Amino acid sequence: xxxxxxxxxxxxxxxxxxxxxxxxxxxxxxxxxxxxxxxxxxxxxxxxxxxxxxxxxxxxxxxxxxxxxxxxxxxxxxxxxxxxxxxxxxxxxxxxxxxxxxxxxxxxxxxxxxxxxxxxxxxxxxxxxxxxxxxxxxxxxxxxxxxxxxxxxxxxxxxxxxxxxxxxxxxxxxxxxxxxxxxxxxxxxxxxxxx
Numbered sequence: 001x002x003x004x005x006x007x008x009x010x011x012x013x014x015x016x017x018x019x020x021x022x023x024x025x026x027x028x029x030x031x032x033x034x035x036x037x038x039x040x041x042x043x044x045x046x047x048x049x050x051x052x053x054x055x056x057x058x059x060x061x062x063x064x065x066x067x068x069x070x071x072x073x074x075x076x077x078x079x080x081x082x083x084x085x086x087x088x089x090x091x092x093x094x095x096x097x098x099x100x101x102x103x104x105x106x107x108x109x110x111x112x113x114x115x116x117x118x119x120x121x122x123x124x125x126x127x128x129x130x131x132x133x134x135x136x137x138x139x140x141x142x143x144x145x146x147x148x149x150x151x152x153x154x155x156x157x158x159x160x161x162x163x164x165x166x167x168x169x170x171x172x173x174x175x176x177x178x179x180x181x182x183x184x185x186x187x188x189x190x191x192x193x194x195x
Contacts, residue, residue, distance in 0.1 A: 081158065104126055
């Protein structure tokens with residue numbers, strides 16, 4: 001996904017999983033709340049257009065479904081952070097995620113011309129079940145121990161390190177990784193006038 005920092009610069013970010021991309025829509029706490037877009041249905045529809053789901057999803061979302069997506073997103077924040085920190089998940093957060101995952105997910109179809117399409121009648125509940133099932137797979141699968149918080153002091157983005165070596169430290173090398181390299185280089189290089 002392409003994200004825009006508060007300074008107005010765009011950068012590429014790969015969360016590694018659909019469910020972690022949902023965390024980019026806001027959340028609890030002052031830092032995440034600043035980026036809240038799930039206060040309106042259009043915010044969720046914009047996210048669907050930009051996330052890793054294949055295009056063409058014609059989605060109908062009610063205000064009740066939007067509230068459920070927000071609640072699940074907030075529980076997922078806590079579950080992913082707990083996993084990244086190696087701490088136990090909160091039972092309430094697990095209950096919210098598991099309830100969402102129990103719903104009927106979105107359905108894909110193959111059309112007569114061999115292309116992929118979404119089944120008609122897609123709802124916010126189906127989207128939520130799809131994202132929640134992705135979260136269950138992530139939290140119980142091979143990348144569960146690779147859920148990380150960006151290594152930059154000022155960045156709280158969560159990602160699943162799906163790289164082969166499994167040594168990813170930054171949300172984006174274009175943003176936090178590059179800034180770290182520049183600071184490290186400046187620390188090693190004497191400034192002009194020293195000598």
